[in-house]
Amino acid sequence: MNIANRTILITGASRGIGRALVTEAVRRGAKRVYAGTRSVLRNVADRVTPLTLDVTNPSQIQGAADVVDALDVLINNAGIAIYDDLTKSDVIEQHMAVNFRGWLSVTLAFLPLLRRSRGAIVNNLSLASLASLPIIPAYSISKAAAFNMTQTWRALLAGQGVSVHAVFIGPTDTDMTRGLEIPKTSPETVAQGILDGLESGEEDIFPNPASQPLVEPWRTGVTKALERQFAALIPEQSTS
Numbered sequence: 043m044n045i046a047n048r049t050i051l052i053t054g055a056s057r058g059i060g061r062a063l064v065t066e067a068v069r070r071g072a073k074r075v076y077a078g079t080r081s082v083l084r085n086v087a088d089r090v091t092p093l094t095l096d097v098t099n100p101s102q103i104q105g106a107a108d109v110v111d112a113l114d115v116l117i118n119n120a121g122i123a124i125y126d127d128l129t130k131s132d133v134i135e136q137h138m139a140v141n142f143r144g145w146l147s148v149t150l151a152f153l154p155l156l157r158r159s160r161g162a163i164v165n166n167l168s169l170a171s172l173a174s175l176p177i178i179p180a181y182s183i184s185k186a187a188a189f190n191m192t193q194t195w196r197a198l199l200a201g202q203g204v205s206v207h208a209v210f211i212g213p214t215d216t217d218m219t220r221g222l223e224i225p226k227t228s229p230e231t232v233a234q235g236i237l238d239g240l241e242s243g244e245e246d247i248f249p250n251p252a253s254q255p256l257v258e259p260w261r262t263g264v265t266k267a268l269e270r271q272f273a274a275l276i277p278e279q280s281t282s
Contacts, residue, residue: 043162043205043240046071049112053078053097053148054120058216059166062233063117064090070237076110078120095120097144103151113155115240117164118145118188123181134180141184146191153204160203164240165192168211169253196245197273207245209236210260212252227251 235249
């Protein structure tokens, strides 16, 4: 999947990793970048088309799907992270609505275009999807659910020419981590790592220094082996 001359949709594109992905995709020669945001996006390049897209709003998702007539890459990046202790069910629901169900709804809306182009789905997950980060457990739960969904889409779409990529992002210097005094990677570095991984065909992408040590243990580990074993239960499909 070469980014040059491709059409890409990025959700949560107003700031942080999302905005960095928009910039990096343009730099790599993307033909068109649709930037999905809940707020007005200003000062964009000529090849960037802003879309009003709250991933929890069905009418906005449909409106975006009506605007986009071709798509090669969908990057599910929109997300929230609220510090909690699992005592407030509404906080858990907020996370699931955005980080899980929002991604599912957006993916379903654009899947016909991705099937047509034999494109790619990129889900920006977190190391917290592999092991809970107890200071933001609702976020961790929603990301774990999104990871399981990513594995499922990968198995279901394998015979239809659509590749599905999981991105395990470590601490990044964004608004979400502003209160954490830990080493962080810049959004620009993470965006480069994500698109590098996509272009090199990596199923599971570890785009920054905090996640890189997991690459080999993950690829040869029991969890990945179990994913492949379960995926083999899907009847073989033709890509023709």
